[in-house]
Amino acid sequence: MRRFPPERIVxxxxxxxxxxxxxxxxxxxVGVSGxxxxxxQVRREKPRVSAFTSADIPRILALxxxxxxxxxxxxxxxxxxxxxxxxxxxAFNHRDVAGILAMIRTVGALVxxxxxxxxxxxxxxxRLxxxxxxxxxxxxxxxxxxxxxxxLISGIGWVSELVAIAGGDDVFPELAxxxxxxxxxxxxxxxxxAAPEVILASWCGKRVVPSRIAARPGWSAIPAVAQDRIVEIKSPxxxxxxxxxxxxxxxxxLQALGHPLPKADLSEQGTGSALAALPTLRLTDQHRTQLLKVPDDGWIEAARLDAHSLEVLVRRGWIRRVHADPLGRPRHDGYRRTKAAWVALGGLAASTRATVAVRLGEPS
Incomplete structure (x- = not known):
């Protein structure tokens, strides 16, 4: 590299x-995959310069x-x-959960x-x-x-591992x-x-059609088909x-297996887990009620919010955990409402995609 840390990354x-x-x-x-x-927001913030197996080399060089x-x-x-x-x-080349974690550490080191x-x-x-x-x-x-x-292609390594972590057994573990x-x-x-009890499908960006899976010759005898447990998981x-x-x-x-999502860990050791994911969950009337409990200009005790709602709200970015205080006061087990929360309360949550942020210093 010509500079460390690199200032321009594709x-x-x-x-x-x-x-x-x-x-x-x-x-x-400065450039991303399509x-x-x-x-x-990456789709509007960063220019797209490649597919997966092809790339616009002149455009990349121009960046x-x-x-x-x-x-x-x-x-x-x-x-x-x-x-x-x-x-x-x-070039990364990982295929398992350990490799994913190593990739994150490596990217962190590179920047x-x-x-x-x-x-x-x-x-x-x-969380795992x-x-x-x-x-x-x-x-x-x-x-x-x-x-x-x-x-038919079965799941790759990290998928098989996540199935096991969630409480399932991959029927083709040797292939993973x-x-x-x-x-x-x-x-x-x-x-x-193999008689799977659940079929999960993700066709590399192509829409999964459960009825086509169920209609395969002889597959009506598969427990997952007989019990209508064919679930698509989006490729991204x-x-x-x-x-x-x-x-x-x-x-x-977890949802496909019929298991509950993990509850938010509000202890000192577990505070990062709820913040780790990007927003995906829908706002419900229950969550609106929880948002209304957050004072406009102060802190709220975590105990006043049930754990599931708390995790949903944090992951959507509507309330923000504060890790440090500009006045040097002790850490608070509390949250402060954000501008995104106001939008959510106004009934516009469906169009709001605020990323989760850990705020150091004065909360906004």
Whole structure:
């Protein structure tokens, strides 16, 4: 790299984009993949310069990046072109949860934000541990994850791990360790023999049609089909090996298995977990009531809000946890209403996508 930390970064996959936003380092991003949708404002804030296996090399070079972040052997050709042009490139190639956490730490190190990256990773580790602990006492369900339909491709490593953390058993665990999709092809007969109780599907950006899955010859005998437990999980939530999979992707798996989402941990050790995810949940009348309990000009005791509503509100960015006080007062277990909360109370929540922020200093 010509500069450290790099001031101009191009991200050719979604997960590094989301990670930089979560670290508060989004101003360094000068170009992104066309598939980047998290957080929502990235689509209007950053120019799109690539698909997944192809990229506009002249446009990337025109952005004069200090660093380009890529992923997997599928982008090897793009990497080669950029390296020949004298561009510094870091290629990630992870396929499991440990690799996702390592990616976050590496991105943090590359932009000289190690402490923030470590805090983010610890919040994810804490949440994963809580979900796994809650799942230990539940009956485990057999799960088939379908990554593609023609041919049938089973789930990759991090997906299989998240299914296990949520309380399910991947019916093809041996294939999950295979990095290449071609090595995870399964036959309809193999799925039928595995008799999954839940079918999760995410067809790499193509809309899943549950009726087509159910209509496959012989599949009416599969418990998941017979019990109408075929669930689509959107690709941006589960098929990018980054923060989305560890948060909203895991939540989608939990919901598909019929398990409750983890409650917010309001202890000193667990404060990061609720802040780790981007907003996805809908505002309900119950949440409006909770928002109204937040004083306009003061603090509210966390005990006055039920844990689930508290987590929803924090994840939507309508109330903000304050970690430090400009006057040096002790930490408060409280929240302050934000401008986004006012919009939500005005009935405009559906069009509001405020990102979650950890505020240091005077709350706004």
């Amino acid at each position: 991200c050719l996959t979604e997960e590094t984009v989301e990670t930089l936003y979560l670290l508060g380092e989004e101003d360094r991003i 598939y980047a949708v998290r957080p929502p 004069a990046p200090d660093l380009v972040l890529t992923f997997s052997d599928l982008q090897a050709g793009i990497v080669a072109d950029l390296v020949r042009a004298g561009v510094a490139v870091h 000289d934000a190690r402490d923030k990256a470590e805090a983010l990773v610890r919040s994810y580790e804490d 541990e809580r979900v796994a602990a809650q799942a230990r006492d539940r009956a485990r369900l057999r799960v088939y994850f379908e990554e593609w339909d023609e041919p 360790r295979k990095a290449a999709a071609k090595d995870r092809i399964v036959t309809p007969e193999a799925v039928l023999a 939530l589960i098929l990018q090996p980054g923060p989305a999979a560890l948060t909203d992707g895991l939540d989608a798996i």
